[in-house]
Amino acid sequence: MRIDNKTKYKTAELKKFFYECIKHSPVCPDKFAKNLTVRVNPAKYRISGRAYLGKVFHHFKKKEVLGFLITMIIPKPEGYHLKPVDKNALPAGAKASIAWVFIHEMHHCAGKHHNDMAGSYFNNPHRPEWSDIAGTSEAWAHDLPLTLETPKVKVVKTSLQKAEEKLEHCRLKVKEHTAKLNKRKTLLKKWNKKLKYYTNRMLDLSVGETACNGKDESK
Numbered sequence: 065m066r067i068d069n070k071t072k073y074k075t076a077e078l079k080k081f082f083y084e085c086i087k088h089s090p091v092c093p094d095k096f097a098k099n100l101t102v103r104v105n106p107a108k109y110r111i112s113g114r115a116y117l118g119k120v121f122h123h124f125k126k127k128e129v130l131g132f133l134i135t136m137i138i139p140k141p142e143g144y145h146l147k148p149v150d151k152n153a154l155p156a157g158a159k160a161s162i163a164w165v166f167i168h169e170m171h172h173c174a175g176k177h178h179n180d181m182a183g184s185y186f187n188n189p190h191r192p193e194w195s196d197i198a199g200t201s202e203a204w205a206h207d208l209p210l211t212l213e214t215p216k217v218k219v220v221k222t223s224l225q226k227a228e229e230k231l232e233h234c235r236l237k238v239k240e241h242t243a244k245l246n247k248r249k250t251l252l253k254k255w256n257k258k259l260k261y262y263t264n265r266m267l268d269l270s271v272g273e274t275a276c277n278g279k280d281e282s283k
């Protein structure tokens with residue numbers, strides 16, 4: 065299941081919530097959850113949903129083409145008409161309604177029109193108003209969490225704090241370049257020493273050779 069979350073509700077909680085709905089749904093086609101995308105859009109105060117209607121080809125090996133997208137429209141806790149106690153979490157009744165709407169949309173994905181939903185609570189002629197019954201059978205959803213993300217507090221640094229950070233950075237850079245400089249100094253010292261040695265060695269050898277040549281000439 066993929067969640068395309070356009071609300072401030074925690075995505076992980078939404079995902080868990082919809083998996084629970086699938087578990088409790090009387091209709092659940094094979095591999096439904098795997099291929100499903102749930103888009104969650106914000107609403108002002110109402111809970112509603114939309115889904116792509118699936119299709120079952122009864123005469124062709126019962127091949128199913130399932131709806132793969134459900135759009136759920138969910139209000140913020142403060143917008144929901146029951147006036148929640150907690151402004152960061154939806155009340156139990158609202159969650160049961162969301163579950164009801166989601167399972168209703170699942171039926172559409174499985175290719176069911178409203179009239180095909182008879183036999184369940186989805187289109188019972190004795191219960192004409194869906195809005196009155198939505199969520200009455202979904203008490204299991206009451207305790208599932210659906211809460212808002214806690215907004216990240218942006219830390220504003222003072223000029224003093226910024227200057228302190230810059231100073232610390234300068235200290236580190238001075239330390240780093242001093243270490244590099246010292247290493248170079250050591251290397252320079254080593255090569256100067258070698259240079260001196262081989263300069264002297266050259267002198268010694270050329271003096272020795274001149275002396276030898278002089279000897280030869282005297283013969």
Ligand SMILES: [Zn+2]
Binds near residue numbers: 168172178
């Ligand atoms: Zn419908």
